[in-house]
Amino acid sequence: MKELLEKPGFLAPSGTLGADVSYLLALIFTVLFLIAWGFAKKAQGTRHHNLILISMVSMVVYFCAYYYARQLGVLSFEGEEGFGGSREAYDNIFIPVLTTHLILVTLGLVLSFYMLVQGFRASEKINGDFVLKTGNLAVRAKTFKTVMLSILVVWGLNQLFLTAVRHASIGASIAWALIFGTVALVVSLEKLIEKGLPDGARRHRILGRVTMIIYGLILCTSTATYLMLYVIYPMK
Numbered sequence: 464m465k466e467l468l469e470k471p472g473f474l475a476p477s478g479t480l481g482a483d484v485s486y487l488l489a490l491i492f493t494v495l496f497l498i499a500w501g502f503a504k505k506a507q508g509t510r511h512h513n514l515i516l517i518s519m520v521s522m523v524v525y526f527c528a529y530y531y532a533r534q535l536g537v538l539s540f541e542g543e544e545g546f547g548g549s550r551e552a553y554d555n556i557f558i559p560v561l562t563t564h565l566i567l568v569t570l571g572l573v574l575s576f577y578m579l580v581q582g583f584r585a586s587e588k589i590n591g592d593f594v595l596k597t598g599n600l601a602v603r604a605k606t607f608k609t610v611m612l613s614i615l616v617v618w619g620l621n622q623l624f625l626t627a628v629r630h631a632s633i634g635a636s637i638a639w640a641l642i643f644g645t646v647a648l649v650v651s652l653e654k655l656i657e658k659g660l661p662d663g664a665r666r667h668r669i670l671g672r673v674t675m676i677i678y679g680l681i682l683c684t685s686t687a688t689y690l691m692l693y694v695i696y697p698m699k
């Protein structure tokens with residue numbers, strides 16, 4: 464698989480097949496999300512919901528397959544060896560763009576899951592079409608406690624599996640703890656968000672727009688990273 468991904472690409476002279484396919488898919492997913500935004504703007508709630516679901520499921524499948532295939536060995540994580548520019552360009556341009564990209568991807572991923580759940584909570588089906596419900600939308604104290612407890616239990620079971628069955632490293636346990644910690648943090652943040660934006664429909668529109676803008680920025684930073692690695696500063 465690794466050999467296949469490292470074969471010459473089709474977008475830029477120095478690009479690899481893995482990088483080109485990954486960039487093209489990132490482009491397709493962003494365009495799908497932006498079309499879904501267009502549906503929402505035209506008040507076509509069901510088409511918006513369907514397209515968001517299809518794009519999210521395919522994006523997650525792709526992410527898992529791609530990172531599994533490359534073992535997170537994205538060139539950029541491997542230090543300077545994939546970058547053909549000067550040390551100054553690497554430190555002052557490449558690394559800041561890549562860091563911004565990774566921060567935006569993390570934020571975008573967290574917001575996607577949040578928005579997906581929020582979308583279902585904030586809307587209802589009227590005559591077969593999804594519409595946003597106006598009015599206060601708050602998690603009940605009991606539901607909040609149950610969700611937090613479930614996160615704790617799933618984390619505990621996963622930790623048990625990691626240590627007893629997979630004999631995983633401490634690094635893996637820390638990584639999982641951070642993932643579960645982030646989920647718990649997002650759930651707790653919901654209480655704060657509810658105070659600032661109590662109306663569920665307004666919350667969905669405002670945070671949805673923020674999420675869509677982040678998707679757009681992710682595409683800009685991934686385009687810049689691709690161009691730097693394979694067009695502007697390719698390996699000699």
Ligand code: HEM
Pocket residue numbers: 500503504505506507508509511512515574575576578579580582583586593594595667668670671672674675
């Ligand atoms: C990643 C997930 C999602 C994002 C980023 C998102 C984003 C948005 C945005 C930006 C709008 C407002 C459009 C505008 O006025 O500018 C919107 C409206 C809407 N969304 Fe979502 N959404 C997501 C998921 C969902 C889901 C899962 C549902 C349904 C279960 C849903 C149902 C709706 C509905 C019904 C509207 C109102 C359309 C209208 O104005 O009639 N959304 N969404």
